[in-house]
Structures are given as C-alpha cells and as structure tokens.
Amino acid sequence: MQSPNLACSFMTKPVSIFIILTFAFFASFGQTQKGSLYVFVGEKIEVSQFYPKADKNFILMDGAFKAKYKIIQNIYGNYKGDTIQFEAYDHFGEPAFSKYKYVLLFVSVYNGKLYHEKYQFFDVYKTKNGRWASSYKVDDYEHSYNKNTPVKPELIDFEKEVSYNIKGRSKEDVEHLFPSPYFKIADNKAIAVYGNYAEQLFELKKTGVLKERGIFD
Numbered sequence: 001m002q003s004p005n006l007a008c009s010f011m012t013k014p015v016s017i018f019i020i021l022t023f024a025f026f027a028s029f030g031q032t033q034k035g036s037l038y039v040f041v042g043e044k045i046e047v048s049q050f051y052p053k054a055d056k057n058f059i060l061m062d063g064a065f066k067a068k069y070k071i072i073q074n075i076y077g078n079y080k081g082d083t084i085q086f087e088a089y090d091h092f093g094e095p096a097f098s099k100y101k102y103v104l105l106f107v108s109v110y111n112g113k114l115y116h117e118k119y120q121f122f123d124v125y126k127t128k129n130g131r132w133a134s135s136y137k138v139d140d141y142e143h144s145y146n147k148n149t150p151v152k153p154e155l156i157d158f159e160k161e162v163s164y165n166i167k168g169r170s171k172e173d174v175e176h177l178f179p180s181p182y183f184k185i186a187d188n189k190a191i192a193v194y195g196n197y198a199e200q201l202f203e204l205k206k207t208g209v210l211k212e213r214g215i216f217d
Contacts, residue, residue, distance in 0.1 A: 037117075037215055043069060044100070047098040049063060049064065072102065102124050120209060127157055128157045131198070145212055149208075153195060163189040164178065166189060
C-alpha cells in the first residue's frame with residue numbers, strides 16, 4: 001500500500017475511481033494512526049519538492065514535498081529530537097504551511113515514516129506573554145464535530161500585528177473568514193484581535209478534523 005497522503009488512481013480507470021481511491025487512502029490512514037501523532041510548533045528550515053517513485057499503474061495526483069523543521073515547542077506526542085523531517089503531499093501544489101516561518105504542525109507515523117496530516121496546520125505567532133497563538137479560525141470552530149467545543153476565542157496580545165491581506169476578496173469572503181469582533185478590518189487588512197493559544201488550537205483539531213479522520217475517539 002502506498003503512502004496514505006498520496007492521492008492516486010489506476011491509469012486505465014475513469015475519473016470517479018480517482019475520487020473513490022483518494023477517500024479510501026484517507027480513511028485507512030486515519031484508522032491506523034492512533035497514538036502515532038506528533039503536534040508541535042515548528043520553525044521552517046526547508047521545504048522542497050521531490051518526485052517519489054510510484055507503481056506504474058498509479059498516477060500521482062499530489063505534489064510531493066520533503067520538509068525539515070526545528071521544533072520550538074512540543075504540544076502532543078513524544079518526539080525525540082530538536083528537528084524533524086517528514087513528507088507532505090498537497091493537491092494544490094506547495095503546501096500552505098510552508099508560506100509561514102512558524103507553524104503548528106500535525107505529523108503522523110505510517111509504516112515507520114513521518115507524514116504531514118494533509119492540510120492540517122496553523123500559522124502561529126509569539127505573544128507578549130511568551131506563548132504561541134494564532135488568529136480565530138472559522139473553519140475549525142464551524143467543523144461539525146466542534147459544535148459543543150469548550151474552546152472559546154479569547155483576546156490575544158501578539159508581540160507584533162498579525163494581519164492578512166484581503167485586497168481583492170469579496171465582501172462575503174471577508175465577513176466569513178474574518179468576522180467581527182475577532183478581526184478588525186482596516187487598510188485592506190484583517191487584523192487579528194481574538195484567537196487561541198497553541199494548546200487550544202490542538203484541541204480544536206483533536207475534537208474536529210482529527211477525530212473525523214479516526215485518530216482520536
């Protein structure tokens with residue numbers, strides 16, 4: 001069986017098979033990863049694309065990347081070492097997490113190798129009280145498994161302004177992704193006002209996406 005993060009299909013089958021096999025890989029991956037997850041705040045060292053060897057009957061639908069990060073703070077799991085190297089697969093090209101210097105990452109063990117939990121990360125920033133935090137994340141709060149989450153957004157005093165460029169975005173997108181009072185809108189920026197600390201961000205993933213994938217009960 002290939003890496004669970006690879007979206008692939010038999011070359012001779014119709015497009016529908018692509019979708020079916022993609023979901024199959026995700027399902028089997030989640031069911032085998034209980035107790036094999038590392039969650040940490042990491043500082044980017046290097047993220048570079050590579051071209052993995054694949055069975056001739058499969059087409060690789062994702063971009064493949066090797067990532068190396070310095071571990072700043074362990075949040076979950078007992079990873080030994082100051083740096084970590086893992087593979088990441090992304091259907092849209094370069095992984096979004098690689099655009100940020102510091103991120104909260106989710107890495108799982110599969111067949112003795114480390115893989116990024118596909119699409120799961122938070123961009124994080126230092127706060128004035130010396131902790132790591134990110135802005136309010138609407139997709140995690142609105143996840144169907146998080147309807148009754150005890151985690152609540154709180155005012156975060158970041159060391160430096162945390163903001164996102166909203167130039168060119170529709171009014172509807174801005175209102176959905178950067179709602180008031182969690183963000184202040186000014187000068188084509190959504191400035192973070194509320195957010196959550198790294199430990200709380202992990203809880204949102206643990207009871208939301210990671211539970212849905214079968215990693216947590």
